[in-house]
Amino acid sequence: MTDSTLHALFSPVSFGTGELPNRIVMSPMSREYCQGGVPGPQVAEYYRRRVEGGVSLIITEGTFIEHEGASAYPDNMPRFYGDDALAGWAKVLAAVHQAGGKIIPQLWHVGAVRRPGAAGPNPSAPGYGPMEQRGKDGQLKVKAMSQQNIDEVIAAYVKAALQAEKMGFDGIEIHAAHGYLIDQFFWAEMNQRNDQYGGSLENRLRFGCEVVSAIRAVVSKDFPIVFRFSQWKQQDYKATIASNPDELSIIVNHLAEAGVDIFHVSTRRFWQPAFTDSPLTLAAWVKKLSGKPVIAVGSVGLDTEFGWELWSQPEERHLSKVSNVQQLGDGLNNQDFDFIAVGRALIADAEWANKVREQRISEITPFERSCLDTLV
Template sequence: MHSSDSAARAAQVLSRPFTLGSLTVPNRIAMAPMTREFSPGGVPGADVADYYARRAAGGTGLIITEGTYVDHPAAGTSGAVPRFHGEDALAGWERVVRAVHAAGGTIMPQLWHVGMARAAGAPPFPDAPPSGPSGLALDGTPSGHAMNQQDLDDVIAAFADAAASAERLGFDGVELHGAHGYLIDQFLWSATNHRTDAYGGSLRARTRFAAEIVAACRAAVSPDFPVLFRMSQWKMGNYQARLAETPDELQAVVGPLGDAGVSAFHCSTRRYWLPEYEDSDLNLAGWVKKLSGKPAVSVGSVGLDNEFIGTFRAEQAGVTGIDRLLDRMERDEFDLVAVGRALLGDPEWAAKVFEGRTGELQPFEASMLRTLS
């Protein structure tokens, strides 16, 4: 296929608007959430607003922000990750929303509780112990606090309050971080959830906490305000982990979450082109869309020739084509694609793809994580 044909195909496939409840995303490209720790005291400043607005101006239809801590003492593990509570932080996020909208984009905050990934003694609340379903770290080591019912209720309320704040500030939806071995995912995963009450045991029971968070957020916002749920099989530091070994097990997770009010699922994988289960080419997003009947967002090494793990080894990622992505999107396997490092390194990635300027795309270097360009 000639490059001009490829450009026309990319523009046709990716420039289609997509409607999700009250939100119409102007195209099919989202910015994936990426933690960078550029908010001293947890407050996003003008530089953060400029950072997101530049990606929106560069053609990205939907911005999903870096993870933001909900209002719970054990939610975070850094004093420079933005929070989504407190007048100062929310005022900063309101400026971010205005800047992104002025640049023609739409935006959702990702709401986050790190659970047992919290380092003991870390800011912003050094006295808060790491907390999780059974007080177990991802490697199974007892190292924190097993949450009681009051703890669960407090966290559920914190997510709901944050969702309500997001709508009030003018955001276009919210995303709940239920992936990568953080708190919500720790309840979903059998290796970290050893509870014997209603929140543990079968996979469906382990989904209860996540479903209650979703339902509380849904109740706190307007009926058509989008609530996304990010999920993954892999966990940070355990890339072979499997939440659901079969499509039936995956159905046991996404079914209750969809019933609770999830508008769409954001399915995190390391390589978007790999099939999730045998005897099917569908990736994780494709399976989740098929099983849940909900829209899905795919992600994983889009536009780059190595996966994100290389970032931790300071490896450069070169530019690569997206024909395989377009094949899947033409089949409506999933509805949107989230772009991470490629967009971090090149704020105009979307516009260049739409306009056939792929020769101008920039490679990604790990040092870019420390910049605000």
């Protein structure tokens, strides 16, 4: 590992009104240890250890906003509403700040992925999405969102963002990736509406832009809004919302105009080119086209195929400790991105960042499937 790589990774960078000591961000990863949707002391310690291990910014696992269709999962996934859950998040926030780090909650609505019976204030609630979906039995699975539904969801995002700022969080991230609600509006495959929220790319962006602009209008001007988006979907790894740089330019510039401060560009492998005929990655294209700071993410420190199946397969899969870290330095030095989000490598080893900085590579604990079975 070169001195240039280490300098790039561990140089300070502006964030909001302050500064981060390095470029390493903890990627949001659902861990399912929040009983009843409430993060407890174990969760606070989990995040604190990553800051003590060298991470400068924590992006929390996805937290559900206050809408009956927001969650698709059991009640051990966290929510960002209710006195009990917010009290839990206040303790997480305090633990991270006491350790010298910054933290932002990821605000999440799953949209059409939800099925009746999932956690939430109304377990019988259907999914909400751009288009109606019914099962073979004719039962409503996904409700096509009316204007009133859209307004209610936007209000729920705003409420969560205001709560985050009031509590002292260092910003918020909007989860608009991986085939969840906002991404479902972006994606022509799932959005075939014939109103102002469907059809053209600009129309499909409207809902996401309205979420951003509504938040931007009520939080402080220097309160960072991070926006996570992706081409790929959990439903289709080969899906795209932008087939070329021109379409990507429309997407990122509309969102930037709405009030996005930082783009979090989720890819399966951060180093791969985004489009044919250009070596630029998706993160590099977003930075070039928008002029905004960018967080890159995708298999950092790993060398095995990414897959959602990793979370469900019973066998353990041994992954690389520090594969592609040199490429992180190259990307930062080339100004392709400004931050790098690390996921599974940090699940395996809370000290990953410190060990990379101190070049204690042989001491890094590699990620295995069994790492997901505990919260340490």
